Amino acid sequence: SQQGEEDPQALSIQEGENATMNCSYKTSINNLQWYRQNSGRGLVHLILIRSNEREKHSGRLRVTLDTSKKSSSLLITASRAADTASYFCAPNDYKLSFGAGTTVTVRA
Amino acid sequence: GAVVSQHPSWVICKSGTSVKIECRSLDFQATTMFWYRQFPKQSLMLMATSNEGSKATYEQGVEKDKFLINHASLTLSTLTVTSAHPEDSSFYICSARDRGLTYEQYFGPGTRLTVT
Numbered sequence: 511s512q513q514g515e516e517d518p519q520a521l522s523i524q525e526g527e528n529a530t531m532n533c534s535y536k537t538s539i540n541n542l543q544w545y546r547q548n549s550g551r552g553l554v555h556l557i558l559i560r561s562n563e564r565e566k567h568s569g570r571l572r573v574t575l576d577t578s579k580k581s582s583s584l585l586i587t588a589s590r591a592a593d594t595a596s597y598f599c600a601p602n603d604y605k606l607s608f609g610a611g612t613t614v615t616v617r618a
Numbered sequence: 619g620a621v622v623s624q625h626p627s628w629v630i631c632k633s634g635t636s637v638k639i640e641c642r643s644l645d646f647q648a649t650t651m652f653w654y655r656q657f658p659k660q661s662l663m664l665m666a667t668s669n670e671g672s673k674a675t676y677e678q679g680v681e682k683d684k685f686l687i688n689h690a691s692l693t694l695s696t697l698t699v700t701s702a703h704p705e706d707s708s709f710y711i712c713s714a715r716d717r718g719l720t721y722e723q724y725f726g727p728g729t730r731l732t733v734t
Contacts, residue, residue, distance in 0.1 A: 543722075552622075552725040606723060610660075611661055
């Protein structure tokens, strides 16, 4: 399994602003998943995007996938304090490997 | 749907004792469960893959005799940390793959283990 690399490592934004983070990976994939982890908790599955999809929405989340560049992005619109968490991408499906993640802090 | 529970949520044990952590899929059947370990301010590290009815497969560097995994049913996997030492103190998280779905994995809330 391969792990994704999230960028930036940390992001601090004002409540109501948008937050964008990126994920890069090395080899071709069937799908890519994004997860959120609040401090001291397990991971919450946010969204799965398949290799034949370019964009997917779920509530305030928008995920894009560019297989030619081997990259994905996660956009959180109109951020809230509750969005403060670490976000991880996981390329492919069977065994998930996680990078360092992007730590997002939403300031009130 | 797709809820995974872990028990206990936290445990403190003395050095040299063994601790068992349970991972249950509450509303789906999981032929495969995964165990991860997370140290403070670090990412999750996959320890092993647990398949129902067969032996677990361990990642490189993970001692299978120290971290015993049993996946006796489609809804339960257990991780036993044997002869625990302070360096085993960590956050242990399991995940389960729904046999009815192809890719999604669902994570438990984690178990905080402290070995004194």
